[in-house]
Amino acid sequence: xxxxxxxxxxxxxxxxxxxxxxLTVLVLVPLAACLVKAASLGPSEFLAxxxxxxxIAAYKLTVGTSLAAAAVNVxxxxxxxxxxxxxxxxxxxxVDALVDVPLAxxxxxxxxxYASLYVPNGWIGxxxxxxxxxxxxxxxxxxxxLVFTGFPFVVRTVQPVLEDLDAETEEAASVLGASRxxxxxxxxxxxxxxxxxxxxxxxFARGMGEYGSVIFITSNRIFETEIAPMLIMTRLEExxxxxxxxxxxxxxxxxxxxxxxxxxLEYRSKRNVG
Amino acid sequence: xxxxxxxxxxxxxxxxxxxxxxxLKRATRDPWYVRWTLIGxxxxxVGLLVAVPLASVFVQATAKGLGVYWTxxxxxxxxxxxxxxxxxxxxxxxxxNVVFGVAAAWAIARFRFRGRGLLITLIDLPFSVSPxxxxxxxxxxxxxxxxLGLWLRDHGYQxxxxxPALVLATAFxxxxxxxxxxxxxxxxxxxxxxxxxxxxxxxxxxxxxxxxVPNIKWGLLYGVxxxxxxxxxxxxAVYVVSGRIEGQTDTMPLRVQKLWEGSDNPAAFALAxxxxxxxxxxxxxxxxxxxxxxxxxxxxxxAAE
Numbered sequence: 121x122x123x124x125x126x127x128x129x130x131x132x133x134x135x136x137x138x139x140x141x142x143l144t145v146l147v148l149v150p151l152a153a154c155l156v157k158a159a160s161l162g163p164s165e166f167l168a169x170x171x172x173x174x175x176i177a178a179y180k181l182t183v184g185t186s187l188a189a190a191a192v193n194v195x196x197x198x199x200x201x202x203x204x205x206x207x208x209x210x211x212x213x214x215v216d217a218l219v220d221v222p223l224a225x226x227x228x229x230x231x232x233x234y235a236s237l238y239v240p241n242g243w244i245g246x247x248x249x250x251x252x253x254x255x256x257x258x259x260x261x262x263x264x265x266l267v268f269t270g271f272p273f274v275v276r277t278v279q280p281v282l283e284d285l286d287a288e289t290e291e292a293a294s295v296l297g298a299s300r301x302x303x304x305x306x307x308x309x310x311x312x313x314x315x316x317x318x319x320x321x322x323x324f325a326r327g328m329g330e331y332g333s334v335i336f337i338t339s340n341r342i343f344e345t346e347i348a349p350m351l352i353m354t355r356l357e358e359x360x361x362x363x364x365x366x367x368x369x370x371x372x373x374x375x376x377x378x379x380x381x382x383x384x385l386e387y388r389s390k391r392n393v394g
Numbered sequence: 395x396x397x398x399x400x401x402x403x404x405x406x407x408x409x410x411x412x413x414x415x416x417x418l419k420r421a422t423r424d425p426w427y428v429r430w431t432l433i434g435x436x437x438x439x440v441g442l443l444v445a446v447p448l449a450s451v452f453v454q455a456t457a458k459g460l461g462v463y464w465t466x467x468x469x470x471x472x473x474x475x476x477x478x479x480x481x482x483x484x485x486x487x488x489x490x491n492v493v494f495g496v497a498a499a500w501a502i503a504r505f506r507f508r509g510r511g512l513l514i515t516l517i518d519l520p521f522s523v524s525p526x527x528x529x530x531x532x533x534x535x536x537x538x539x540x541x542l543g544l545w546l547r548d549h550g551y552q553x554x555x556x557x558p559a560l561v562l563a564t565a566f567x568x569x570x571x572x573x574x575x576x577x578x579x580x581x582x583x584x585x586x587x588x589x590x591x592x593x594x595x596x597x598x599x600x601x602x603x604x605x606x607v608p609n610i611k612w613g614l615l616y617g618v619x620x621x622x623x624x625x626x627x628x629x630x631a632v633y634v635v636s637g638r639i640e641g642q643t644d645t646m647p648l649r650v651q652k653l654w655e656g657s658d659n660p661a662a663f664a665l666a667x668x669x670x671x672x673x674x675x676x677x678x679x680x681x682x683x684x685x686x687x688x689x690x691x692x693x694x695x696x697a698a699e
Contacts, residue, residue: 331526
């Protein structure tokens with residue numbers, strides 16, 4: 121599927137030109153403006169803005185809750201993907217469609233409903249409160265909504281790989297004397313690691329940026345339940361634009377590292393499959 | 395690049411000679427207790443994570459009766475304005491990204507040029523930027539602390555804390571959707587029909603409207619639906635640039651949050667139920683259109699062979 125000659129089909133210049141201008145104006149220049157603003161601070165001021173104990177606590181919380189949620193999603197995603205591909209049961213198509221809900225449901229709705237479900241007198245919170253578990257307005261609450269928003273990723277990356285797995289591989293393992301569990305551990309699971317890892321990275325990246333759902337369910341206590349995007353908001357409301365830009369720059373740094381990691385994972389899994 | 399064929403369900407194992415079918419069946423099938431445990435777990439996970447929250451939205455929205463539900467939706471001028479604003483901002487942002495998506499996909503799928511790989515990566519860039527940061531960058535450019543913001547205000551243009559900034563922030567966070575959907579579709583369809591039309595004397599735009607658009611229409615629609623769902627539901631980015639002025643810059647998700655902050659839970663859930671319905675409609679459309687996208691690209695591929 122190679123490209124055609126630029127003389128054979130029109131519109132190369134127009135298409136590429138428009139795409140580049142739009143990309144530059146809408147994405148690249150604004151992001152550059154953020155970096156320039158942050159750079160206007162000078163190294164020591166930058167650190168004083170973006171590397172304070174409060175900011176570090178916010179980064180740790182953001183990364184920590186996102187990692188925890190992504191890890192939970194790997195386990196949930198493997199179970200759900202396996203079930204959806206391997207078994208037949210009533211309502212399977214509905215369950216399969218429901219997996220995509222977190223992608224389509226506005227995050228504000230997710231935050232609103234999760235907060236109301238997990239408060240001590242909510243539908244689910246009433247069962248947790250006697251156990252001493254406070255799910256709403258705590259770090260656990262943040263992890264909960266991040267599990268929701270990141271739920272589809274692992275399912276949707278693992279599912280196609282499981283579907284493409286041919287029965288012969290498993291039959292061969294069985295004929296060679298492997299038990300069902302050994303076949304899973306040694307033959308199937310290794311093939312699921314790359315897609316699960318991609319799904320993990322996608323869910324993690326989604327969690328790192330999440331804001332809409334989190335602000336409903338966190339108490340926004342400094343050092344405790346304040347995620348990094350909230351700190352940016354606080355700085356903005358104080359008109360500390362450069363400080364906000366500095367914290368945003370740190371977050372952008374995290375994001376780009378993640379983007380690079382995801383691209384690398386996808387490249388590797390493609391190479392292994394193809 | 396070899397595009398992998400659309401994933402199809404694995405063919406059911408042919409009932410071979412009854413003799414050796416049994417051990418082989420056991421090799422690919424899990425014992426019943428594993429099956430039932432995993433099915434139970436899946437129902438539990440999806441139920442607790444997705445189904446219960448969905449149901450709870452509608453239950454809480456209508457808890458005080460359908461009359462109150464309806465009043466909550468239509469009686470409040472600020473809520474009505476939020477619905478109106480979302481219905482303006484989302485389509486404009488989607489339209490901007492459709493034009494970009496078509497232009498970028500045309501260049502990327504039909505031609506080879508230096509920096510093509512880089513461009514593909516850059517298209518994904520907004521996905522990895524936190525929505526709050528996406529909003530912040532526009533405040534930094536168009537805010538009144540910035541020269542451009544001041545200049546625009548002096549010439550009578552309000553960008554930040556006004557609909558233009560809402561559109562920009564929304565377009566930023568939904569930037570990749572259409573392009574990402576279109577590039578693989580356009581690549582799968584291939585240039586043959588366009589080349590044929592060209593040799594028969596079609597002009598560039600004739601070729602585009604009569605050959606390319608019909609060939610990619612399902613993929614395009616699919617991208618528009620995903621983009622629109624995200625645009626209407628966007629929270630973080632518009633939260634930052636809106637200034638949250640009641641009755642002026644509150645979109646539907648922002649209005650939900652404000653109602654909830656004001657402890658008006660039934661009203662918050664009433665508006666949230668509308669957003670939820672929109673999300674469910676999106677998912678139904680997605681399920682309907684997905685096979686058509688696959689069909690169209692598959693048909694194009696067999697025609698090319």
